[in-house]
Amino acid sequence: MENQEHFKFSNGVIVYPLVFVMLIWLVFWFEIRFRFDFTNFGVYPMRLNGLKGVVFSPFIHSSIQHLYHNTIPLFVLSASLFYFYRSIAWKVLLYGILLSGLLTWLIGRPAYHIGASGLIYVLVSFLFFKGILAKHYRLIALSLLVVFLYGSMVWYVLPIKEGMSWEGHLSGLVVGLFFALIYRNNIPKPVKYKWEEPDYDEESDEFLKHFDENGNFIESTNLESDGSEEQPKTINYIFKENKD
Template sequence: MDRQDETNAIAKELKSQALILGTLVAIFWIVEIVDVMVFQGQLDTFGILPRHPIGLRGILLAPFLHGSFNHLIANTLPFLTLGWLVMLKETRDFFIVSAITLLISGLGVWLFGSSGFHIGASGVIFGYLGFLLLRGYFERSFVTIFLSVVVGFFYGSLLWGVLPTVPGISWEGHLFGFIGGGVAAYLLSDRAKSKTL
């Protein structure tokens, strides 16, 4: 592959990544606009309702629901930034990490969460954070360790979110999301893959 082909491949990959992230963020915003303008916030009842069978649907739906535009704005930039960093090595990692995090975060909240509906993309965002911070530990390559350090420097303060410090914030979603990201980091690491061969 010559330099021009390589440049074209990188540009195509970046375009694909931007499309994936842009589409998901657009869905977040469209859902919130429709929820506020049409349903007066009633869509939030499709979030995770701990220990109620109907609340299980929220495992898939909760990341697309937000309590307000301020909530959505607070989640948009970290979702874009950390989501793109998850894609850096391989775009498909984003889908695998998202799925693992969604499942572990959602089930954790459903089993152990406080009463009331849990909504928002922050559980998935904390999954990306956990993945990026722990990938360096599991892979132990210079690039992944460096990326873990950079992410820790810029986003390390988010880790306080896994503690019950702010009323009304689903710290359980953050905690189990982070755990899910750590599980994904291990499962996608070269060491885990070599054990399955």
């Protein structure tokens, strides 16, 4: 059973996604500036040397358009992950990269699969299904927002566009659903307060004797004496609505 979470903003909600996005832009700049091509560091299915792409492929992009289209959803979705699920955010990110890359390696076509879109599909799938399973109003609202912003992405898990790694998208979708199921008990819950009834009876003589006929509080100092030393003065602060 995971520890109970509560929604709370922290610097990591912005800093971690921003650093990740800046890193993939830095890799792309390095390729352009020094005329490198890191495509062969992508996932190449069913080849042992293609396994290195399981780790490196999310940081490699084929063009500025490819990188730009991945940047905004990657930042928004990872920031949402760190805000709503900070205790498991790193697990979802790191294992999401590894598992989606490994699944792509198993089912992909014989070509290099690169880009962060596989991880984006992990995040979309996890945030959507986790919110539905949680049955928490904020998380359901997040699920609906994800559908509104990125719902059309579901079509790209099918081979409808040439040159696009639909296998990577499908792998990310499956891995995100898998995480939503295994972490289904990790649900943020609101703080609950228990209200207890007072231990006195408002109609009893013991209660009413502290007020005059107009409902005003009377400071009572008439204490019964048992012949022992003088008892200390006691004031009981009890409040009652004035009905006049």
